[in-house]
Amino acid sequence: MRTALVLGTGLIGTSAALALSARGVKVHLSDRDPERARTAAALGAGTEGEPAPGSPVDLAIVAVPPAHLAATVADVQRRGLARGVIDVGSVKGGPRRELIELGGDLTTYLGSHPMSGREQSGPLAATADLFEGRPWVLTPAQGTDTTPGTDTEVLNLALELIALCGAVPVVMDADAHDRAVALVSHTPQLLSTLVAARLEEAAETDVRLCGQGIRDVTRIAGSDPGMWVDILSANPGPVADILAEVAGDLETAVRALRELDSADEAKRADGAAGVEALLRRGNAGRARVPGKHGQAPAVYETVTVLISDRPGQLARIFADASSVGVNIEDVRIEHATGQQAGYMQLMVEPGAVPVLEQALRERGWSLRQ
Numbered sequence: 001m002r003t004a005l006v007l008g009t010g011l012i013g014t015s016a017a018l019a020l021s022a023r024g025v026k027v028h029l030s031d032r033d034p035e036r037a038r039t040a041a042a043l044g045a046g047t048e049g050e051p052a053p054g055s056p057v058d059l060a061i062v063a064v065p066p067a068h069l070a071a072t073v074a075d076v077q078r079r080g081l082a083r084g085v086i087d088v089g090s091v092k093g094g095p096r097r098e099l100i101e102l103g104g105d106l107t108t109y110l111g112s113h114p115m116s117g118r119e120q121s122g123p124l125a126a127t128a129d130l131f132e133g134r135p136w137v138l139t140p141a142q143g144t145d146t147t148p149g150t151d152t153e154v155l156n157l158a159l160e161l162i163a164l165c166g167a168v169p170v171v172m173d174a175d176a177h178d179r180a181v182a183l184v185s186h187t188p189q190l191l192s193t194l195v196a197a198r199l200e201e202a203a204e205t206d207v208r209l210c211g212q213g214i215r216d217v218t219r220i221a222g223s224d225p226g227m228w229v230d231i232l233s234a235n236p237g238p239v240a241d242i243l244a245e246v247a248g249d250l251e252t253a254v255r256a257l258r259e260l261d262s263a264d265e266a267k268r269a270d271g272a273a274g275v276e277a278l279l280r281r282g283n284a285g286r287a288r289v290p291g292k293h294g295q296a297p298a299v300y301e302t303v304t305v306l307i308s309d310r311p312g313q314l315a316r317i318f319a320d321a322s323s324v325g326v327n328i329e330d331v332r333i334e335h336a337t338g339q340q341a342g343y344m345q346l347m348v349e350p351g352a353v354p355v356l357e358q359a360l361r362e363r364g365w366s367l368r369q
Helices: 011-022 034-042 066-079 093-101 152-165 174-197 212-222 225-234 236-260 265-286 313-323 350-362
Strands: 003-007 026-030 057-062 082-087 109-114 135-139 168-171 301-308 330-335 341-348 366-368
Touching: 003 011, 003 066, 011 026, 011 034, 011 057, 011 152, 026 034, 057 066, 057 152, 066 082, 066 093, 066 225, 082 152, 093 109, 093 174, 109 152, 109 174, 135 152, 135 174, 152 168, 174 212, 174 225, 174 236, 212 330, 225 236, 236 265, 301 313, 301 350, 313 341, 313 350, 341 350, 350 366
Parallel strands: 003 026, 003 057, 057 082, 082 109, 135 168
Antiparallel strands: 109 135, 301 341, 301 366, 330 341
16 A cells, blocks of 8 residues: 545544554545644644545545445545545444445445544544554455445455554454444443433532542543434444343342332342342453453452652552563552542552562552552
8 A cells, every 4th residue: 555545534534644654655634624634734644635636546544424424435436536445434334335325336445443542532632553453343345146345455455554553453244343333332432421421410529529430431421422423323223222221221220229228128138139130240241351452351460559649650660560570461540539649550460469569568659458
């Protein structure tokens, strides 16, 4: 791949452009908001403007909202701007069917979805390493008696793009992809939002008690509402199906909690059993979430350290762990409300715990048991 065109210079489009430009690909940038394309170009993502007429690029990357994917792909094909076209939208089945209705060419088109993002949007939030190590779903069309399939050349261009971005290709059926992202992305967004919405009218004294748990659950609730209206509008059925199942679980949880509040001992026992069953189902589901590098979840132990809010503290604790040969597998920080300090949770292999604890104590760190 020597040349590319990115249409839509938001977070995903600009991040892909930055990754390609850093690896020597000449990237053209286009956006219906010229200021966004100008910003992306200033960041080093490429050159503002489409390629010259009659000079198609190797690959066009369509990074526009789901409602506009099919029309944009069809327009790129009609004007001959690229040898191959992929989109990076979060929904795949609907846009493909719409492209067929618009008379688009499935042979030069490939639907894709990089499973990566941030709560922030726009070109200023973009980074060249956004896709590093993340799954990037490809949904090539399979040829039938009535519809053509995706050309091998276009599939190879998409695989090259993914390699240049440092992502991991995953091939799926388009509709299966939409059901999957409804479960692992779209529904969690709504549930996070619903929990966060309970805080809007909460008393200030209640909100001050927020700890790491509520921060974890509501992190993605800070996402752009307009963007999520576009996404959910393109995949409403599968998301509604999963939310209906969650609603059933919520009814079960409410019933069990009411029983726990009963004066009847037998009902309290039933309520406790119901709550425990839900919690154990949650344990089992959480255990299936892929761990580091996409491998099976590893069992780590946590070393918790009191850390002050001063420059250099994080670098110092990582250096102290490295000095005794301990690899920090994951890390979380729980900020103390109203204090210039917090607790840093260091996740490490179980066998490394005694070594790390001894080293940190010797270097003056305060550990929480």
